Amino acid sequence: MKTRSTNLRVKLPVFVVVIEVIFVALYAAFVTYDEHTDARFQTNKTNPMDNAMYKDYPFFIDIQVMIFLGFGCLLAFFRLYGFGGMVFNFLMATFAIQWAILVQGYFQFCHDGKIHLGVINLINAEFACAVVLISFGAVLGKTSPLQLLVMALLEVPVFAVTEWAVLKYLRINDSGGSILIHLFACYFGLGVTFVLYRPHLNKNHAKENTTYQSDILSVMGTLFLWVFWPSFNSALTLKGDDQHRAILHTFIGLSASTLTAFALSVMLNKNGKITMADVQNVTLAGGVTVGASVDMMISPAAAYALGMMGCTACMLGYKYLSPFLARHLKIQDQCGIHNLHGLTGLISCIAGICAILMANEEVYGPSLYDLFANRAPVKGDPKLKELQMLIPSLQPGLGRTAKEQALFQVAAMFSTIGASALGGILTGFVLKLPYLASPSDDFCFDDEPFFDVPPPLKPINTIIAEDSTA
Amino acid sequence: MKTRSTNLRVKLPVFVVVIEVIFVALYAAFVTYDEHTDARFQTNKTNPMDNAMYKDYPFFIDIQVMIFLGFGCLLAFFRLYGFGGMVFNFLMATFAIQWAILVQGYFQFCHDGKIHLGVINLINAEFACAVVLISFGAVLGKTSPLQLLVMALLEVPVFAVTEWAVLKYLRINDSGGSILIHLFACYFGLGVTFVLYRPHLNKNHAKENTTYQSDILSVMGTLFLWVFWPSFNSALTLKGDDQHRAILHTFIGLSASTLTAFALSVMLNKNGKITMADVQNVTLAGGVTVGASVDMMISPAAAYALGMMGCTACMLGYKYLSPFLARHLKIQDQCGIHNLHGLTGLISCIAGICAILMANEEVYGPSLYDLFANRAPVKGDPKLKELQMLIPSLQPGLGRTAKEQALFQVAAMFSTIGASALGGILTGFVLKLPYLASPSDDFCFDDEPFFDVPPPLKPINTIIAEDSTA
């Protein structure tokens, strides 16, 4: 393994250029503007300020910050792998978004043989990108950029197909993406890292540690994610009160999980001190936990409780489950995504199911059938007409009961976990191809193989001395 | 003092868990949705895009960045207390916001026995949180996280009561929060630090200094605050031209104070160089100074002049007043909040009073009585009817004259200073309880007692050598 070359001088450019030529051809052949982007569709009756962009763009920009700065800084926590964390995140994110625009476009935004593009597609593509970046957390520091690109190349279509099938056939409620984003990303990543198992890394690795500076940088990433998370969870809800609730619940959930994280971090530390890795990760658990019920009338107290529960599960996972998985199940989950996205995602699903079972007209009024669109009466049902007297815009639904909807959520949960784990394992086997320049164990968590790293800092006095002699 | 334990393993978790249980109970019992968040209130006539969230959320998100990233980075300037500055800020902010939602909710958003919640409450709670974080600046590096939580626990209600009393009984104009936010926070913090006086810290402390990296990080915090400050000062103004003016004035004031800060920094430095602490703090003075008159028709030139004046007062305060306060009045104001928030806040109040005295219908048109709502004629006054012909939405006011309004501003200023100083002093005595794990003098400005700090950096060559032998 140690003698395998990590030189990318030919491989990476060839891979990227081939991909780019294919992409530009596909964009030219199939991608066009949607009705809010195309000049021809604007008539005299179109009010420019009603353009859909004005509703979506603020959320898009917030998610941009999360993807590029939030994930980028968060993943730069290793002492010698700061470039890798931040820059590979940048590389994968841009690649995954371009690719997701095409694949999601094919499944979700395609009519008349064309993919129709607007800012809404970019938001969806950034969600697909978030999936890839979460999975990246499982293999951080153990993969070459070429492996990461191949992983994104394979993960995006598996995700897009799963997303499309779940949304089209199971038709679930999951505004915050707890099932489709967090569970998918988690089990895909675990599948990959299971196949890429490196026994030597279970011992202490000399480079698997942080510095004062890298810890601070990583906390900044956490703060970027924390601050903008309400936009992430509410970007794709219905507009109006639904989106308003999603913002509130996310904020309250995050806030509760942050406070809990500090308490548990101190309690579980043998010296009663705060562990920076907990501040960087566990504080965010609440954002995931409220996800599946984020736009429902769960009450602010429930959002608070969900934040506390998600945080507790996440913290215990880091303390006890991750070491167990690494030692006994060959799952080396580098950033602990199973704790931050898996366990919390499962809690979120269960909470979502409870919220669905308890939802009724008394609490939601007639807009129950807007939010739970599948529970709206079917076409022809006299109840539909009654409701349409109250809400003329109401579309006929599937007439599902609360219990039926709950069962579909369960089905979505399991099929997502299954599809993602399988996809991850298969992807892992592809990533083992020797061509892909995987770093040796010694050079894990190290920028050296892939970056021109500046030499270590000489003391400033030396430099000044050199100058004065020059 | 040196032997007192700073181990938080039991104390902090117990405190936090008790608080959280109480909070979740209070949220469950008293907190519900407001009319823009509750699904039941949405009828067919509600346009989702008219939801109040769309007006408030962009400002909320900008303030989020200021609170978590702005303050967080700014306070991380000490060489060995970067974790403390950034992470304790994170901890206190989340705690203060949760608590403020309840307390402010009780005083300002409570009807039918319930606190009604929307994004607007979050903005108000973040203002309360800003108050706590400014006060934190006075005791930075000298307090345990438990002390900080207790301080937030006590400061938020004192602030909320003061805010409520001033807004309800004195009814002042203070859109940028110069009186209620900056003066309150400043004198509360000074009160606390006065009681926590540590004579040894007046000598040079070995850890009370910065590094190249920490200075840069702190400037980033300044830039986050600078960039988003217009949103802070305009978040709670009337919509439309008032908010527009608030943005303009804040930008111009900040811009003028920044330029002035560079000039004064170089002038007052004995080598004619720029002092980084000035760049980090004094540049921001203009944002406070325009606060009290930020939505009035003061003219862009006046905003410019206010920026210059605030900056000058702030700079002279850092140079001459802070050392005096520390030596002779036992007020060790760690970040110099008396310069950045106190002196500038006082100037802002005076400027606000001048602007109020000069306000007339000639300059404002009839919307004078919108902006200065207390000057609107009382119910039954024939002048009210005349005005309502021009502005049908105008509410009856108190018929105050400009002079009366000015006197109420003065009263608000003094009562705020009095309430906050008293509250701060009492809080200081509570913080002296031995239970609260205050660090010894030697461990001030040091992360060591409260964080698992990564060991200092070994040279990279050593690591590589270790690896190759492994």
Next chain:
Amino acid sequence: MKTRSTNLRVKLPVFVVVIEVIFVALYAAFVTYDEHTDARFQTNKTNPMDNAMYKDYPFFIDIQVMIFLGFGCLLAFFRLYGFGGMVFNFLMATFAIQWAILVQGYFQFCHDGKIHLGVINLINAEFACAVVLISFGAVLGKTSPLQLLVMALLEVPVFAVTEWAVLKYLRINDSGGSILIHLFACYFGLGVTFVLYRPHLNKNHAKENTTYQSDILSVMGTLFLWVFWPSFNSALTLKGDDQHRAILHTFIGLSASTLTAFALSVMLNKNGKITMADVQNVTLAGGVTVGASVDMMISPAAAYALGMMGCTACMLGYKYLSPFLARHLKIQDQCGIHNLHGLTGLISCIAGICAILMANEEVYGPSLYDLFANRAPVKGDPKLKELQMLIPSLQPGLGRTAKEQALFQVAAMFSTIGASALGGILTGFVLKLPYLASPSDDFCFDDEPFFDVPPPLKPINTIIAEDSTA
């Protein structure tokens, strides 16, 4: 040169205070509110939420982040010049904006003898500021803050006159500012650096290098610019679908150029590794390249191709052209602005001209004459009436053909390059005045002459030892 004093204790404060007194007088005499900021203009029929601020402010705030955090971090890449990069950027930006408000105000927003101010002026001023900061990149590390202020003082009016003349007389399409912002800034900066040529800097300079930390900081700056660039390119387009397209194209262009940059960086590196300077700069090329045609119906594939082309030109420029310019033409372009803004700007102009030549009613519908306002028929033309049946708001234009418009674009390109290069050269001569405290060659790329730099880090153990003996 070595003996010249860099002490600014008198010079800088005098310069700044004189400027500020003049500015405050000019603001007082000539600057007032526009119709969206002035309370008198608000009548009962004004809907506060229709205030122009709500359309402009989100874009303004995004550009703020780019100017202060994006440029600030990006320019802080030198190991010993981090303060200089970030803080001089802050200083120049605030100064340039204040000054641009006056100068652009005089040329573009002046009527009734007054400059009328709203957020839209701030956006325009931030564009002028971006021009100054791009030019700054050419002389980074080789100039005193006083020189930089003088440069901004001279560049802003030259830019404002050029902008005004081009927009008023040539009337071009350039929403992303490829001609007016990027080409102007580039050739002005090259003009300045040509005159300030320092032969000794062509040899390796001991301080002209980066550290691990400074490289990461600089990538963060890149990410800030990357994330918000769509707002930069779309801030001044027509509202509605035009702005929507500008966002899409910028995102796609950036995304394509980022992926290409990684491929080329690895390919051109002799060890097949990623060069951080490429990640910091070349990834952004696509944002410039799509600029001139950013709001046109060029198709997403064309935006993708433009990103790839711009990135390739930029990368080859860094590799081959910059060293050539420095050695043979005395143009020491410190940050390679000729690659990132010049070459890409030229490609963008050519692409814009192609897009203009291909624009027709079939693709754009009648809104062709909105976007290409100069192609609208002249007053009295019967075709105008026909079009006004479809678009009543359509203004009479100049009746230009596509070819005529293309020729005007060419004229604008050459006159902008000419004006900026000449302005830059003349400014360079002014900057050579000995009064302006230029640093000696040895102290280039060094904060030492202008900042109180904290002493180098002593090992933490030493400090703890000192404490325990204290």
